[in-house]
Amino acid sequence: MNSRPNPLTDPDAFALSVNRRTFLQRSAYGLGGAALASLLERSLGVSAAQVGTPPSWRGVLREPHFPVRAKRVIHLCMAGGPSHLETFDWKPKLKALHDQPFPESFTRGQQLAQLQNKVLKARGAFCKFTACGKSGLEISDLFPRIQSIADELCVVRSMQTEQINHDPAHAFMNSGSIVKGRPSMGSWLMYGLGAETENLPGFVVLTSAGKYGLQPVSARQWSAGFLPSKFQGIQLQSRGDAVHYVGNPEGVCQSTQRQVVDEINRLNGMLATDHVDPEIHTRIAQYELAFRMQSSVPELSDFSKEPKKVLEDYGVKEPGDGSFASNCLLARRLAERGVRMIQLYHRAWDHHGDIERAMPAAASDVDRPTAALIRDLRERGMLDDTLILWGGEFGRTPMGQGTGRDHHILAFSVFMAGGGVKPGISYGATDELGYRSVDNVVSVHDLHATMLALMGIDHKRLNFKFQGLDARLTGIAGNVVKPLMG
């Protein structure tokens, strides 16, 4: 039979659920002494700022299931749910029907959000679309710079989700489940693949906000759920300490902090000679890592060495101002430093009303930085193994809601770029009014399965025993959408 360790029957997956300490420590008795030694070695050896040879730790997958196309993900989450009808899904028929009653044959018996119990009228796109690049991808004129990189994009026009309100829809997009306490995509990736750096968290979240259409997001969107908290996303703050508690206390300089950490570890080392408890060794290693993180995080957010031209390309007005532009630049720096999953939330897309003013504003927040990020990664040779995902938690109704559009789950668009996706294509289609995805429908689980496949992971084989089940990101569903892969 198969001699390769099989993650499904892999003893450590079970050990994890039975006794997590076992996982962290390889066994309660520190059988992983060698592993610990190498952890310490890594912690002490390499200079903190050395980009390119960051220390790493491995996930549960020892060998990829598929060829690895992408090593990391940058998810540009357009929180609030951008209209597909004004981004990537041009519907001339809808435009023609503008302000006319929306055909009931489409909507009968369907779930609506704020349009419940309302008269439904068609609302055509308020902006023009242009066929761009060699690929001729149709992209809304609200995004001139994204238009200019059309040939890098792999647009999916036939997305569907299951949740029509922001909170559960985000949860579904991030964790594949609406039940709370499920790990998010980034946590699954860390669990499966480990990280290429230990100087920084392996899963980083940045948030920014536009002028209109703001909706809250919850830290559960980057929670490790039932996976160990080691795998949780760490939100970098735009003000104060970038990572909570990463700054030294008031009145403590870095050299004193070093002395404190040394003394803690010296005493912990003495304890270890007296007590058989491998957690002590882990603790010592974690203090080393913590101290290194304290040094690496400030370096990460120091943009002073970025050329002026780069700042201009991204549209960064003031580095570290918490704007989407600044976050995109930070995302590139995180990617360079081996962070596995980088998630940017831009809260600006909930356009129930005044869409003609609000959506151009949101588009102008993200258009330039998104295009600059993709181009920058391309120029640095990093786009090939960096998977970009751009999109919201759902789409918006082709029916108008006053001066805007309501939430919509039957159709929306996202795009991917880099990381082994087929560039310059569109996939799937909605019906003539953009109401329902009809051709090559892609579910959120399919999207997850495809993303994992690009990372070299068979989504059916990345499991964690939880409450007696082999839980996975895609639940019991999900099909890899091969035509999206280059």
Next chain:
Amino acid sequence: MQTPFRSQPRAVRALGLMALAASAIHAVAADRVEYNRDVRPIFSENCFLCHGPDKNTRKAGLRLDLPEEAVRAGKSGKIAIVPGKPAESELVRRLVTSDADDLMPPPETHKQVTAEQRETLRRWIAEGAVYQPHWAYIAPTRPAVPQGGTKKGTSATKAGNPIDAFIDARLALQRLKRSPEADRATLLRRLSLDLTGLPPTPAEVDAFVRDRSADAYERQVDRLLRSPHYGERMAVPWLDVVRFADTVGYHGDQNVNVFPYRDYVIDAFNRNKPFDQFTREQLAGDLLPGAGDEARVATAFNRLNMVTREGGAQPKEYLSKYAADRVRTVSMTWLGSTMGCSECHDHKYDPFTSRDFYSMEAFFADVKQWGVYNDYDYTPNPDLKGWSNDHPFPPEIEVDSPYLRRQASQWSQSMRAVEARVAKDATRGALREAFVNWRDEVRASLVRQPEGWFSPKPSRETNSVPILISDSAVVSPSGTGEARNGESVIRIPVSELGQGTLAALRLELLPDGANAITLSGGSTTIRPSFQWVDAQGKATSARIRFAEANLSEPRYANGHEMLGIQDGWKTSSKRSKEPHVGVWLLQSPQRVTTSLALRVTLRTDQIRNFRVSVTPLAAAYPLASGQRADTAEALSPGKSGDLAKAADALALPFLLGSDAPAIVEARKEWQTAHGRWLECRGGRSPVVVTAAWKPVPVRVLPRGNWQDESGEIVSANPPRFLPRGELPNSDSLNRLDLANWLVSPANPLTSRVFVNRLWKQFFGTGLSAQVDDLGAQGEWPTHPELLDWMAVEFREKGWDVRHMVRLIVTSGTYRQSANLRLELKDRDPNNRWLASQNPRRLEAEFVRDNALAIAGMLNLEIGGPSAFPYQPANYYANIQFPDRDYRSSASAEQYRRGLYSHWQRTFLHPMLANFDAPSREECTATRTVSNTPQQALTLLNDPTFVEAARVFARRLLSGSDTTDAARIRTAFRLAISREPRATELASLTSFLQLQRVEAAKQPTDAARLVSVGQWPAAKQSPIELAAWTQVARVILNLHETVTRF
């Protein structure tokens, strides 16, 4: 055994070894293969998905979970299991065939049955393929306590504790004995942290170490079980399973009024409420005969699920989410079962059907609730008309809070203490002159207006809407339509009062004959603004401290009723024909100067008549301002009387009304106490509860789809396959029936589930490791007889939780040393035989408590509203509806225990999150125990721990010790209940010397470090204090400090 792993990396080899060792545990006593122990796990892991209970995923019509099915010829005519004849059993053939099409499990599932497992299955069939019902679904009976074992020998053996007999019997099979008992100091620290979440004091440790009586340990157990902090410690895991939090979780994650439920849980454990009663009260307290507040507060349990008030949410969809959440919680908390799977399909591993899931939902069909707690035009909700994001989440009741009552009385004493001091100083101290002057001025003014309220006739300012002003100073907006739709602006010539000060302002809204105070007759909200205008026309806002009205309607801010009307006065709609009176207390008194005027601006589009008055005499209850019976004599003109008596009567009006600089500090102190006293709201608090209303019909939702109404309507019933016990066969069972069934002797799960979780609390791992799933996918218990013995003991001794806790902690098994035994690392790598105790990192809340207790700053008050520990700025920036700010608690509340921390579900406090506290969005029976860099960062840099370190340092420096060594010894005894070893002492001593040098080099830094946090500054030299603060930081960060051994 190692051969198969030789080609793999070391870690993999290690894991493989471990797995083999783990199965070796089971193999030892196994002369015969047992279905439950040996076979079911293999089937469950590899076969049941396609050949188990779920008919929708069943392949080839074959079920392996039922014996009568497994021995039947399948569609192909072949028989999966022929008892006694493995060679004829298709199952055996399929496991080994080289034909990829026939191989089981199919290669594409990536499941794999090992050679060892195949042999187990073969032997089982050879031995007759005897099935057993799943162990957890058979009601436990009390097994005989094993005799013999390792009773003599170590002092750790506590003869007579049945737990030890079971553990020893298992160890004896391995020819092993328990470890020796831990030393006394370690033992007491373990016991204190386990039973109260607090470290022992050095005095407690000394007393125990010295105590040579035979029952010394038992007496410590009794002392700690009687501690009021026992309930706090026991509450924490319960709050995890019931998912207790301060916010609703979905979308805007608004606050919900719920803390009295936490108090109920703490109190229940402290009073050792029998678990069956505890169960009944929480699920159905409202249905108990003569239900009082306590039982009703308990029913908040049914309201702890996440809820939403998001615009555009479909009420029906969310009602279905809430219902499913309740089933998941109840089934996991009491039944240790993952019924959640059956929301969409029959359970794949356990006999729960989809129908069972919805039948459980039906028990809660009468819980009064709303799908969306708001009233939107697209989802009208007449019950909550006018509701906003700031409103609470009904239904609620108001109950007594002992904590708030204690606080109210304490703050009221503080107020009185200030008043008494002022009275004394006014008679013969520094305030005498100020007092006499103030009294003379007030007396003079009272000559003109004995009741103390003055209403000089105002004039209209040019930007006002048209108004009429009567001679009695009543102002009546007179315009109509647009012209009236604006603000009335008047100027009151308060200088007419002559010499003196003003302390309070009054606004009366007056009805007009039979007409209400408002034009509509309903309620209106007004926000008057008050400005002082001087002779030059320069205006400054009058700063308001607090205001209240005789008649008003509540206004809310993020779920809490706002205190006072200073931020807006919503008039009464029911009593709108009565005069409304509001009084505003000034932050500090205003001196009346020549030409001083008071400008009042208010929206009067709804107001008929109003009048503004001023007074020099303010009171603690604003409405009592002005002249009063108890001040009248002391203020009556002409009488000079006894100064001391006058000062006693007038202390408060003097304190609030005098502008003498000498009184400012006292006034601030009084105002702070007054503010805190007001916040206690008379010792009352609202709390969400369960109220029953007409049950809504519950349908089976095909695939969990709430829009699909094709499913059958089901009545409330427990899962069909479980014994019903005394439960009547009825279609109208209610929550009380459910509760009674859960704790009935027929129920095989509840008592096992509870004692198994309890075991985990004291040993780190349950007897069945998967405490949240005792079903087919769970773990065969390591000590099944012990688990059953304890389950029966628990039930038969009246569901006595404290009895079970005492049994556990007095066992020799519990009292063993926590030094893991190297010689067992291969045989029992996870220490499941318990040949030693397990060391365990403290849970998040207790990491905090422990540090604050060591520093001597922990607030040991029990119960009450949640507190707000320091938290990084802008942490709630991504929460909206309403926007959130976070103000960390002032004074003693800052130092409350971790379990009282404000639990924001969408953004759990980073310290709690970093130490693995769950967000409590979902029932959580197992907290992970991680060891991460984030934990190191928290202990090193979180201001809470830095402040604790500097206060700890102060404690060391202000104690009786005089040498560095003595102080380090004390520090160790406080933090980890032991003396430092020589090497530790030497290391810390030289570290201290270094820090002295460092601190002396950077005195400004030293000063900053020793003033982190709001704890009062110490009088010691900042340099010395800073050096010791670094020592204290080291000690608070030690692995040993956050671990109980």
